[in-house]
Amino acid sequence: MTMQPKGRLRDSLSPILRLEGALLGAVCIWLFAGTGFSWWLFGVLLLSPDVTMLGYAAGPRFGAIVYNAGHSWIGPVLLAAVGHVAGSPLVLALAFIWGAHVGIDRALGYGLKYATGFGHTHLGLIGPAAKA
Template sequence: MNQRLIKAEGFMFAVLAAVLYFSNGYSWLLFLLLLFLPDVSMIGYAVSSKTGAYVYNAAHTYILPLLLLLSGYLLSIEWPVLISFIWIVHIGLDRMLGFGLKYTSDFKDTHIQKL
């Protein structure tokens, strides 16, 4: 895969989500407190590499935060929207820095590069 393209995509998602988050006047403190929450998914590696990869990848794909964002907008509920923006920023920053989705072989094997 093209590393530069994936990193650029991550950067764009992170910037867009951050701009949308802060333009809505959401809290800086909440942003900082929740920004690294998706990394708690690494706990799956305590069970096995396979479990860890599945749990980590579930928390580091855009699917869940985009579904949360959509549900927040459709139901006019603010908290899913702000959480999804923070979550998207996290995923985007990870991609931008080269931390990709994990293969089941090892934590350091990602779809972007071997760390």
């Protein structure tokens, strides 16, 4: 069973986490702009991490694991490190796009998922779960 903070504690952290996401997303967009790659690449790939939602076809627990793997900061940071060490501007650009997606999602209130269902996030309830 996954425990999550209730009521005021979670609600008091959500605006901070959303602002943090917005700022990190903005930094990733700014860093992408410095790579010189086309904004078409950015636009085409920006929503690609949402493919991880398909994991929910195998159930909420597996779906949460797959979704969270594609929506945590771990992936973009590691990819940026690889791009930096390898001296690959393309890999860096991909990391910044991925990071922008994560930041924008956080800013909009789409947090990491609990195994209890897609609508149960570390930022609060979303979608139909919020209306229940």
